[in-house]
Amino acid sequence: MPVAEHVLRHAAVRPARLAVRGPLGERTYGELADDIDGAARHLRDRGVRPGSLVAIGMADPVALLVAVLAADLAGATPLVGDHSWDRRRWARMIGAAAVDLLIDAPLPYADGPAVEHAAAPGDRAWACFSSGSTGRPRAVVRTRASWTASFPHLSDLAGIGPGDVVLVPGPLASSLYAFAALHALSTGATAVVPGRWPAASLAEHLGRATVVHLVPHLLPAVLAEPGALRTAVAGGAALDPRSREAAASAGVEIVSYYGATELSFVAADADGGGLRPFPEVEIEVRPRTGSVLGEVWVRSPWLSEGYLGGAAGPLRRDGDGWMTVGDVAHPYRLGEVLRLRGRGDGAIQTGGATVVPEDVEEVLRKVPGVGDIVVIGSPHPSLGSVVTAVLEADGASPPPRALLEAVARSGLDVAQRPRRWYAVPSLPRTQAGKPARALVAAWLASGDPGVRRLT
Incomplete structure (x- = not known):
């Protein structure tokens, strides 16, 4: 109706x-x-x-x-x-x-x-x-x-x-x-x-x-x-x-729920027990070569028709009614909690290691004084990229870099720890309220004066 x-x-x-x-x-x-x-x-x-x-x-x-x-x-x-x-x-x-x-x-x-x-x-x-x-x-x-x-x-x-x-x-x-x-x-x-x-x-x-x-x-x-x-x-x-x-x-x-504009609802958590399939949704996490994480594929009545005008985008489909937008998650089996790790195309390749930004953000978001944080890869001549953290302070000034690095050492593997730290008064966001990663990366690349490096 x-x-x-x-x-x-x-x-x-x-x-x-x-x-x-x-x-x-x-x-x-x-x-x-x-x-x-x-x-x-x-x-x-x-x-x-x-x-x-x-x-x-x-x-x-x-x-x-x-x-x-x-x-x-x-x-x-x-x-x-x-x-x-x-x-x-x-x-x-x-x-x-x-x-x-x-x-x-x-x-x-x-x-x-x-x-x-x-x-x-x-x-x-x-x-x-x-x-x-x-x-x-x-x-x-x-x-x-x-x-x-x-x-x-x-x-x-x-x-x-x-x-x-x-x-x-x-x-x-x-x-x-x-x-x-x-x-x-x-x-x-x-x-x-x-x-x-x-x-x-x-x-x-x-x-x-x-x-x-x-x-x-x-x-x-x-x-x-x-x-x-x-x-x-x-x-x-x-x-x-x-x-x-x-x-x-x-x-x-x-x-809380996880979804995408192209996929609509995928999983929901109504009691704090973790994300489980939204009603009438099937979920598969398909293995990715060289990674412990897999790609999230979804089949449900809520999937979109695709992009208007035949526009290219992250949405892909197979011949059996499954779709993906490239989000990645830990291996999943029916009846388990979906442990989502974010968009696969945002992964950072640094010195032969693959770092998922959401893994780093989850740890650093717990630091007192961090309102929100975006982790991206910055170009590096020999490592390919280095992990870079751009944080939004929860107050007048960001937490000291020494505290941020101490938390990173205690909660992250060596490859995951940011090598560059920046702070901004507020992170740019999409209309949906998500941090706009591409715009944060553009700010850094252009040397935007509003981005302050933490030393």
Whole structure:
């Protein structure tokens, strides 16, 4: 069923229930349903038909959701991008894909007969951009079945229902945050969509929100003043074990998950026991030559169709319905915990040894004063690369290099220990909240003055 039809059904039963609150206003379910209806008629008048690709980029997250749901109701495929992109940037981002309409302003309301579309599970119902943590973002397209049929499973794992208020504290151009907002609306909950991290008003939002859906590095601020929060759903990066301890102290349950824009949900951890396959997901970790780690392959109903316009990217598939984006993990057997180690193409080759950055980051993230950290390989004339750590200080100044090296000696093999140490006021991040490794590497290569070497 289209998400728009979920909204219309909730509106018929509880029209006065608050559906969405944004920085510029709010809508009840009755008001949102009216807006979607009128906007869908406008799209039809503009020539949008089932199968049309509609690009959408707006600063106001509520207006963006209306446009997305109107396109959904019309049977079109909404493709959400950044509101700051001009038409030239959109053209670069979508490559060979043909967009039928670009929406960059709130849609007007049109009168007329209802827009009707006989939705099918195989419809291309959603498209979004990969996070681009290791390269240029690519537009990923999903069928209706792969997009909405996973909603009930997430609801069960996180206990999200129509009585909840779900805070979605990030840009809806991120697939993680867009999914969170539309999932909330599909359940009949209230979606709070500030559009970006609501630093100044976080406490006010948390005073009302019962659930927050976010990336792990934002959890400490949320758990410091949890307000009415019951559950935090965290995805997009590795979860620091300290976060679960802090959540337990704050009376907040954490549901963490691993996935990718191309693969959707792969594994989840609802109780701190480790990542296990998300419902209806099969996982294989296939051996890689010369490595103790294997490559994660997935088969499930939630897999994407691939990249729009035939764009090249990390997604690969075999002839039996399995897909991978190159993430690596320790050997895995059915019934075990998936021990993920990150993206395989980020491995550092140094002096004949292979170092997985996430292994190093996991150890160094525990050092007091380290807010977050990115480990990359820096060119070296004889070793190929040397392990380089770029840390974000949790406070006014970074911890001393002597402490960092002492922790590295106690917890890492010789090849894994960083030889170069840098600090930045804050790490660059993708729209999904992941550290942007490629941009960190570019900063170092260009000698960016904001990157300070620790001596």
